[in-house]
Structures are given as structure tokens and as C-alpha cells.
Amino acid sequence: MKLHRNFFAAAILIFAAGVIPAAAQTSNTVASAPVYVPDSTHENDPLPDGVLAFDATLKSVDAFEGSDFARFTFSFTNITPDIVTILNVHPSCGCTTAELPPVPWSLAPGTNGEIKLSVNLAGKQGTLFKTVNFATDKGKRDLMLRINLTPQPVVKMTEAEKAAGIAAAKVDRQAVFKGDCATCHLKNVPGKFSQELFKNACGICHEAENRATMVPDLAKLKVPTNEEFWRTWITYGKPGSLMPAFAQSQGGPLNDLQIASLAQYLNAVHPSSATNEPAK
Numbered sequence: 001m002k003l004h005r006n007f008f009a010a011a012i013l014i015f016a017a018g019v020i021p022a023a024a025q026t027s028n029t030v031a032s033a034p035v036y037v038p039d040s041t042h043e044n045d046p047l048p049d050g051v052l053a054f055d056a057t058l059k060s061v062d063a064f065e066g067s068d069f070a071r072f073t074f075s076f077t078n079i080t081p082d083i084v085t086i087l088n089v090h091p092s093c094g095c096t097t098a099e100l101p102p103v104p105w106s107l108a109p110g111t112n113g114e115i116k117l118s119v120n121l122a123g124k125q126g127t128l129f130k131t132v133n134f135a136t137d138k139g140k141r142d143l144m145l146r147i148n149l150t151p152q153p154v155v156k157m158t159e160a161e162k163a164a165g166i167a168a169a170k171v172d173r174q175a176v177f178k179g180d181c182a183t184c185h186l187k188n189v190p191g192k193f194s195q196e197l198f199k200n201a202c203g204i205c206h207e208a209e210n211r212a213t214m215v216p217d218l219a220k221l222k223v224p225t226n227e228e229f230w231r232t233w234i235t236y237g238k239p240g241s242l243m244p245a246f247a248q249s250q251g252g253p254l255n256d257l258q259i260a261s262l263a264q265y266l267n268a269v270h271p272s273s274a275t276n277e278p279a280k
Contacts, residue, residue: 038085038137047139060146066188070147072117078107092131095120193261225272231263
């Protein structure tokens, strides 16, 4: 009994002293793999040559005005004997977004990677330049994007095509929003307002180079006008004529805000030349 008490006391002393028998150490010890932790102290330094080999650091695309997005892909290879970690990718503006794996993103020696970039072109014209800051644990580099925007090509219709379109519109004035006609009359309408919307939705007929004789010149109307006049005509059109109803509630493509922006624009650029109240 005394021997048992002595053994129990010795076990308590061993536990309190933090001494673990060799047999217990051997059976319970589990080796863990080393964890690579990137060094971010060089994140804002210029990226030295000989670290990442890019397929290009400046890329250019051509697009038509009214296009939704310009898209780019940059590819690169880790050409060092060490791990290289991408810490972050920051486009210069909110209209540019980057698609890549979650960061920090580590590339083993000799491995490849790519990032995809999209530039929102809504309302954009001319030549655009965008910058994307590409930061790694070895330094940073700017990737350059260039977008060359050109006007949409003018669709030249034959006389036979014009006659067919007019005939279809006489039967159904909403025909301009259907079939082949929709290619021109609907393509650049979503998301547009005011002058840009007029150019794409109205000017295509009212300011055409060879405007049909039954399509009026909006600058030479013989009736008094105001903002409500324009809103009514755009919304409902004119039954029995070629003028379609543009409101979505009437089967057209435009929402209330678009119609309001058109009415305001037309009232500003084509003020009424008559002194009496506009006809209802």
C-alpha cells in the first residue's frame, strides 16, 4: 500500500514538472509541414526583372462604341527558383474588374498563372487607357490596357430592303422592334439615356442620311411642342403611321426613365416654334 502511494506521488511530480516519458513522447508527437509565409515588405517596390515572365505588360483591343465590355487576359510564369506570391491586383478605376484566384496566391517555381480583366464600356467613346497594379511579395508592376472605340458601322440598306421595312411597319408599326429590324433599332438602346439614346433609338430614322419622306424632321415640326408633347409621342407613337410606341408598357423597349430623358433632351434641342399650346 505504501509502495502504491509513492508511485502515485511520483507521477504527480512528473506531471507538474512537465516531464513526459519517452514512450509517451514517441507515440503522441506529430510532425507538421512548414508553412510558407510571404514577405510583404517589398510589395511597393518595383518588381525586378527575372521574377515573372509576362506574355505582355501592355495589351490593346478594338471595339465598337456601344459594346458592353472589353476583355483582356494576361499570362505569366514564375521563372525564379523560389515561390512568388501575388498579394493583390488593383485596377485604376471601378469600371475595370479582375478575375483571379483568391489572394495571397502563391506560384511555385516554373508554374504559370493568368488574370482576366474586364472593362465596362457603357457610355465610353474614343481611346481609353486603364492601369492595373499587380503586386507580389517580390515587388509590383503596372499592367496597361488600351481600348480603341470606333463608331458602329453604318448599315446600308438596299432600296428593296427599305421598301420591305416600310411595308412591314405599315402593317405593324412595332415591327421595327422585331426580326431583322431589331438588329438596328434595339441593339444599342439598353442602358442609354438622353442624347445617346436619341442617337440610337430616334436618330436612326429621323436623322438618317436618306430619311424616308413620311418620317418628319423633328427640327421643323409645324405644331407647338413641350416636354409632355415629346413624352406622349415617344410613349404611345401614332396608330396608323410608322411611328411605333417606344414604352415597354406598349410593347416597346424603353422604360419610363429613358422616355423622360428623351423628352427632356428633345425639348431642349428642339424648342417649340409656335406660341399657342401644343395639341393634345
